[in-house]
Amino acid sequence: MKICVIGGGGAIGGYLAVKLARAGNQVTVVARGKTLEAIQKNGLTLHMEGESKPLVAKVNAVEKITDVDSPDVVMLAIKAHQVEPIIDDLAKIIGPNTVLIPMQNGIPWWYFQRLSGQYQDHPVETVDTGGLIMKKIDPRNILGCVVYPxxxxxxxxxxxxxxxxxxxxxxxxxSVSERAKGISQMMTDAGFKSPILEDIRGEIWLKLWGNMTFNPISALTHEHLEGICQYPLTKDLARNMMAEAQVIAEKLGVVFRVDIDRRIAGAEKVGKHKTSMLQDLEAGHSLEIDALLGSVIELGQITNTPTPCLSTVFALTKLLNTKVQSSHGRLCLPLAA
Known part of the structure; x- marks a missing residue:
């Protein structure tokens, strides 16, 4: 297949691009700056867990989305707040049969599209101000996806x-469509596990349960997943945040297939891993707090659900992000000697 990975030089985009290219697909990545130069010169290099030799893939790398020629599949591997600035260019390469796979964490802009019920086509303002993205992208092109690696x-x-x-x-x-079966097989051939789910929104909430709690807590405390889950006070905070979110999700018809304690235990098993938000904080990048937590609070308002713990953590993390961005700095606690 002809695949375009927007954000193909990033952590998830690069992972996908290497594996898909090595499986025989024609892969083009959209990247910028030093990342673009490095890919054009050396290709993409992927160090896999447990393997001594890296995987290297030569892929086509471009700076402009509009330089991508008629892709069959577009994988949108960028953060939620990065979608709106590129939406006009993205819309230009989406043809009638193009499959667009958004890979943003949090509540996606398309959450209420093609969803029957009282909230059908309701915009999620936190990640799509004024419904701009909804207006530019036909939801029939979209295939939902949840990213776990x-x-x-x-x-x-x-x-x-x-x-x-x-x-x-x-x-x-x-529905379980033929195109979904094709994408699932493409991903399987590249070495991924990509089952087709009849309730992709339920899976979004299961992943979000962890992201909306552990990401901001890690940014505020500079602690990894294992530490957050093993310290009683932060573990209790995570549990309370998840409980508030569960009420919201269940009002929207979502059924969780695991309970809160099992979800926390799963995060603890990941070990001493820094969340993506903590990595962004240490690099001085903008934090993905609106998509991960602000959107959940918005859905709480829509469903008339109180969110005291979620709102408190959101306020603290927003202020932290504002300070880092306004100072053009980065925050990283030094290791003890």
Whole structure:
């Protein structure tokens, strides 16, 4: 297939691009700056967990989305707040049969699209102000996806895989379509686990349960997943945040297939892994707090659900992000000697 990975030089995008290219697909990545230069010169390098030799893939690398020629599949591997600035260019390469796979964490802009019920086509303002993205992208092009692997960018064009290979997918209307079967097979052939789910939104909430809690808590405390889960006070905070979110999700018809304690235990098993938000904080990047937590609070307001713990952590993390961005700095606690 002809695949375009927007954000292909990033941690998840690079991981996907290398594996898909090595499986025989024609892969083009959209990247910028030193990352673009590195990919054009050396290709993409992926260090897999437990393997001594890196995987290297030569892929086509471009700076402009509009330089991508008629892709069959577009994987949108960028953060939620990065989608709106590129939406006009993205819309230009989406043809009638193009499959767009958004891979953002949190509540996606398309959450209420192709969803029957009282909230059908309701915009999620936190991640899509004024419904701009909804207006530009036909929801029939979209195939939902939840990203589970943990990866990070070691240097421009070099990705390191920590753990996981699951990318569950699902149609927005809950059907099991032929195109979903094709994408699932494509992902399987590349070495991923990509089951087709009839309730992709339920899977989004299961992943979000962890992201909306552990990400901001880790940014505020500079602690890894294992530490947060083993310290009683932060573990209790995570549990209370999850409980508030569960009430919201259940009002929207979501059924969780695991309970809160099992979800926390799963995060603890990941070990001493820094969340993506903590990595962004230490690098001075903007934090993905609106998509991960602000959107949940918005859905709480829509469903008339109180969110005291969620709102408190959101306020603290927003202020932290504001301070880092306004100072053009970065925060990283030094290791003890």
């Amino acid at each position: 943990a990866t990070y960018t070691e240097s421009p064009g070099v990705i390191r895989h920590v753990e996981g290979n699951r990318f569950p997918i699902g149609e927005l209307d809950g």
